Amino acid sequence: MLLLSGLLAALRDDWQASALLRARASLAQLAGQRPTSRRLRGLDFLKGMTVKQHIKHSGTTVCVLLLLLIIGGSSFVYSGVYNIGADDPHTKPVHTLLETLRNRSISVRAESLSAPNLEDPQLISKGAGQYAAMCTGCHLAPGNEDSEIRPGLYPQPPDLTKARVEPKAAFWVIKHGIKMSAMPAWGGSHDDETIWGMVAFLQKLPDMTPSQYKEIVDKAPPDEDMAPPADLGHSHGHYGHSHSEPTSHTDQHNDGAL
């Protein structure tokens, strides 16, 4: 408390000093005199304060303000006053700030990528199988109006059967995910080619009817890109693996260089 009142006193003194200086400068201007630095220095001298001292004083003000900001920020964070619940939407300014941060972060990073031929039918077909296996719960499939998980997600995953995403940005988001949202980074378990496959498929998805979607997913090639550790705990058995040891239920011991 003592520290705070000391800081406030310092702030008040400094504010008064600079207000006095400003008032004098505008008075001089009113009288038709240019507020040259020489004149200012002269006026300050009358008050016993040089321009150099004034700059030093302003530096103190900035430091004090920063300190107050840090103390205020830490108290806010530590108090627990902020509601982190996914069912409590951001205020408009916070939402705008986060959205700008997200969009700039993605576009700056996606800029330097170069996309393969996204019209390649094999690539599209590969992406269809991946999408059906991993993404529909959050991003839907043609004919699905909603899923059990979607209403509770914040931010809401876009309905990718309706929105067409920019390819390079989509690749970056699929590979790296988005912090503090439900969007995972699939790059940990999928190579770039597989991810471009999903991007290629996403370009076609908004034009697909439910039956076209079903057809392309049924014809999709087997998924061979899952890294062994990601196979733990859930089955990709219907896609098959390149080996067939009798103990294949312990895939992770047979795959890779273990």
Ligand code: HEC
């Ligand atoms: C558990 C839910 C969840 C799963 C599963 C999921 N996503 Fe997402 N995805 C999200 C959320 C939430 C966002 C929005 C994040 C944001 O806007 O900050 C998102 C955003 C995206 C975006 C960016 C869209 C845009 O308009 O910029 C793409 C592309 C995307 N996901 C593709 C995929 C693909 C492909 C898969 C499957 C491999 C997938 N997602 C799986 C939740 C999910």
